[in-house]
Amino acid sequence: MRNTMKATTIESKFPLLSVEHDCIVSKDADVTVAFRVTLPELFTVTSPEYEAIHSAWAKAVKVLPEYSVAHKQDWFVRETYQPKTEDREMSFLSRSYERHFNERPYLNHECFLYLTKTTKERMRMQSNFSSLCRGNIIPKEVNKDSTVRFLEAVGQFERIINDSGFISLARLTTDEIVGTPENAGLIEKYFSLSLDNATSLEDMELGADSLRIGAKHVCLHTLSDVEKLPGKVGTGMRYEKLSTDRSDCLLSFAAPVGLLLACDHVYNQYLFLEDSAENLxxxxxxxxxxxxxxxxxxxxxxxxxxxxxxxxxxxxxxxxSIRAHFNVMAWSEDEQELKHIRNEVGSQLALMECKPRHNTVDAATLYWAAMPGNSGDFPSEESFYTFIEQALCFFTEETNYRSSPSPFGIKMCDRVSGKPIHLDISDLPMKKGIITNRNKFVLGPSGSGKSFFMNHLVRQYYEQGTHVVLVDTGNSYQGLCEMIHRKTKGEDGVYFTYTEESPISFNPFFTDDYVFDVEKKDSIKTLLLTLWKSEDDKVSKTESGELGSAVSAYIRRIQENQDITPCFNTFYEYMRDDYRHELEEREIKVGRDDFNIDNMLTTLRQYYRGGRFDFLLNSDKNIDLLSKRFIVFEIDAIKENRELFPVVTIIIMEAFINKMRRLKGVRKQLIVEEAWKAIASANMAEYLRYMYKTVRKYFGEAIVVTQEVDDIISSPVVKESIINNSDCKILLDQRKYMNKFDQIQALLGLTEKEKSQILSINMSNAPSRRYKEVWIGLGGVQSAVYATEVSVQEYLAYTTEESEKMEVMQLAGKLDGDIELAIKQLAESKKQ
Incomplete structure (x- = not known):
């Protein structure tokens, strides 16, 4: 008899009896095991991988006993980004970044799987037998034997899926299903259509033509008739917006009703396993x-x-032979918006070549059956006959970009919604064995946002305690370095550049603590040999040995007598006045052919007091680069100078090697911008080769940034060393090289999947946001495209546009050099 009461309580209709041993038991004796499903990230799955995922699902479903239901439920809920600005130590730029994304909307995705063991009679029930339509429900007893067999099959199901390597299942505990005093459980969340941990149960209106949960009006579209389905289905579909004539960007067949449907909705996917032989x-x-x-x-x-x-x-x-059913349950608190959502869901289903059916008659029953653990209550007339393989094509197989659980990393953005995500491309991949070193190779043509991305990366690494040494051409890091210099009151942010008024100047003999290890002594000796000998001259063992002895003797002298100013001038005087006499007084004479000290002193005279390069090695600033955490060497003005450039490159490398060896347990970064200009020197190439091979042992990473792959290829010494020893490759927009990308692909050892991802960069950027995309690949195992989007303040700090940079610097000049205040004022004026 039909219930004529206008209202009733959920308690009287509630079909679930209890949750025991992490299993949901219904009053009709159905037993359900619930899982949280972790799917691969969007745009990271290839066609063979979709096939492998599909195959894993098929194998797993086949182990379930007859009269079981596999119910996959994907939640897509609109949320807004909440900035994390509570940390008082947070820098000005980090705080600006977080505020920029305040309230940024995005679609949060969570996926659950419910495996239910029901009975033959329950599987054939129609909507008028739903527990919603019954006055009361008399609990039945669970069949112990069939339940034990079912739980064993569930264990096998879980193992098959987890062993696939693409999807992972985590069994939900009793607390996660029913909730705790602090957090709402899955069933509570379902009854309020919210993934919030603090949800409350609301009134429901389960009418003949409307469905309302609290203030949320629900519309339901079903796929329950074979005639409304496409003639052909597949595991994946080509996503045209990010595909080119040379590459395919793929999504799962059901992606249009997944993350591509930008409204609050739940996508339910059911497989009903009956007696196949009886069906046939x-x-x-x-x-x-x-x-x-x-x-x-x-x-x-x-x-x-x-x-x-x-x-x-x-x-x-x-x-x-099985039965299947799929439905999209979308909702909104605004009835006008619901009309728009209804059309949107219909058009997305049409993209799958399905004829959408807006279901009003069975909406309440379908909502009730989709409750976790209640799929046995599903009305059989809403399903259609098919096979396991075809039905599984309607499963969504991807999720949002996920943040790394690692405490260290950089902030990038999801390329679809622009939500900030925390990404670790150094430590976690090393721990997981995805990469064997932290070195990076960055490739991007002019204007692709390469320097911008590097500024963003370097700033975040620096703020997390990294010692950064940069070799730059083009003043790309000037703004950031000036900010750090001002913020640390001159203690950090050292910017070395060459101008006629203020030529570049070092003091290789200065250290804060008068400690000179073997590497420091060797680098001084190498520097002196470079200054003395031309590239064509051979250095004999005697010359190398004698010069090494002289450096050691001089260092002992300045350590014993700290009144002597350590610099090239006093070293030159020591060689001229003391060491030369010592050579003459030795029992075993050193001939001029073996070590011509007069020739050396004559050649090095130009670096001594009064010489034309006397400024180069006699800096009186006494900066010990060991303790400085942010150092920029701007070498654009001297890269063509045959005398200065080799010296500067050796001093740069010596500074970094000194950090590498002496700073134990501290992260270190050497970044060489526009590599080919620096690699032109044989000394620099050898240093880079040594660096790339050994830096990983000292918690360090070397990064080479270049515009052209040809620049790297042109240096055979470095080509193999850099590319083979860079497990992290970062590429920006390569579309201008599309016709010769095969050469880049071969050189970098990129897979077809990685090629497709790289060629999709900036193909479908949201016009309402200002960002550039970047591809990051780790060890050929993990790769994805991310968005580099920053606040106005960060943009002004990083910009390489001459006019914008001048505007910042001129305003900073008026504000007593306070670049941070200048950026604040400019950002405010731009917003207004």
Missing amino acids: RKFEKSARNMQSLSRYSRGNAINKEWIDLYLNEAHSHGLT
């Missing part, structure tokens, strides 16, 4: 009936042909 016998009988009735109606003859096709397919390929 039923179809055989139906086919015979259709045959006998074919003379009365052509429709019967056609139906008979369709049934024969189904049976032939089942028998010839050994397929399992």
Whole structure:
């Protein structure tokens, strides 16, 4: 008898009895095991990988016993980004970044899987037998034997999926299902259509033509009729917006009703496993009936042909006959918006070549059946017959970009919604064995946002305690360095550059603590040999040994007598006045052919007091680069100078090697911008080769940034060393090189999947946001495209546009050099 009461309590209709041993038990004795599903990230799966995922699902479903239901439920809920600005130590730029993304909307995705063991009778129930329509529910007893077998099958199911390597299942505990005093459980969340941990149960209106949960009006579209489905389905579909004529960007077949549907919705996917043999016998009988009735109606003859096709397919390929159902449940608190959402869901289903059906008649029953643990209550007339393999094509197989659990990393953005994500491209991949070193190779043509991305990366690394040494051409890091210099009151942010008024100047003999290890002594000796000998001259063992002895003797002298100013001038005087006499007084004479000290002193005279380069090695600033955490060497003005450039490159490398060896347990970064200009020197190439091979042992990373791959190829010494020893490759927009990308692909050892991702960069950027995309690949195992989006303040600090940079610097000049205040004022004026 139909219940005529206008209202009733959820408690009286509630179909679930209890949750025991992490299993949901219904009053009809259905047992359900719930899992949280972790899917691969969007745009990171290739066609063979989609096939492998599909195959894993198929194998897993086949181990479930008859009269089981596999119900996959994907939640997509609109949320807004909440900035993390509570840390008082947070820098001005970090705080600006967080504020920039305040309230940024995005679609949060969570996926659950419910495996239910029900009975033959329950599987065939129609909507009028739903627990919603019954006055009361008399609990039935669980069959112990069938439940034990079901739980064993669930264990096998979990193992098959987790072993696939693409998807992982985590069993939900009792607390996660029913909730705790602090956090809402899964069932509470379902009854309020919210993923919030602090949800409250709300009134429901389960009417004939409307469905309302609290203030949320729900619309439901179903795929429950074979005639409304496409003629052909597949595991994946080509996403045209990010595909080119040379590459395919793929999504799962059901992606249009997943992350591509930008509204609050739940996508339910059901597989009902019945007795396949009995189903086929039923179809055989139906086919015979259709045959006998074919003379009365052509429709019967056609139906008979369709049934024969189904049976032939089942028998010839050994397929399992099942029932399936899919529905999209979308909601909004605004009824006007709901009309727009209804059209949007319909159009997304049409993209899958399905004919959408807006279901009002069974909306309440379908909502009730989608409750975790209640899929046994599903109305059988809303399902259609198919096979496991075809039904699984309607599963969504991707999720949002995920943040790394690592405490260290950089902030990038999800390329779809622009939500900030925390990304670790150094430590966690090393721990997981994805990469074997932290070195990075960055490639991007002019204007692709390369320097911008590097500024963003370097700033975040510096703020997390990294010692950064930069070799730059083009003043890309001037703004950032000036900010750090001002913020640390001159203690950090050292900017070395060459101008006629203030030429570049070092003091290789100065250290704060008068400690000179073997590497420091060797680098001083190498520097002196470079100044003395031309590139063509051979250095003999005697010359190298004698010069090394002289450096050691001089260092002992300045350590014993700290009144002597350590610099090249006093070293030159020591060689001229003391060491030369010592050589003459030795018992075993050193001939001029073996070590010509006069020739050396004559050649090095130009670096001594009064010489034309006397400024170079006699800096009186006494900066010990060991303790400085942010150092920029701007070498653009001297890269063509044959005398100065080799010296500067050796001093740069010496500074970094000194950090590398002496700073134990401290992260270090050497970044060489526009590599080819620096690599032109043989000394620099050898240093880089040494660096790339050894820096990983000292918690360091070397990064080479270049515009052209040809620049790297042109240096055979470095080509193999850099590319082979850079497990992290970072590429920016390569579309201008699309016709010669095969060469880049071969050189960098990129897979077809990585090629497709790289060629999709900046193909479909949101016009409302200002950002550039960047591809990051780790060890050929993990790769994705991310967005580099920053606040106005960060943009002004990083910009390489001459006019914008001048505007910042001129305003800073008026504000007593306070670049941070200048950026604040400019950012404010731009917003207004």
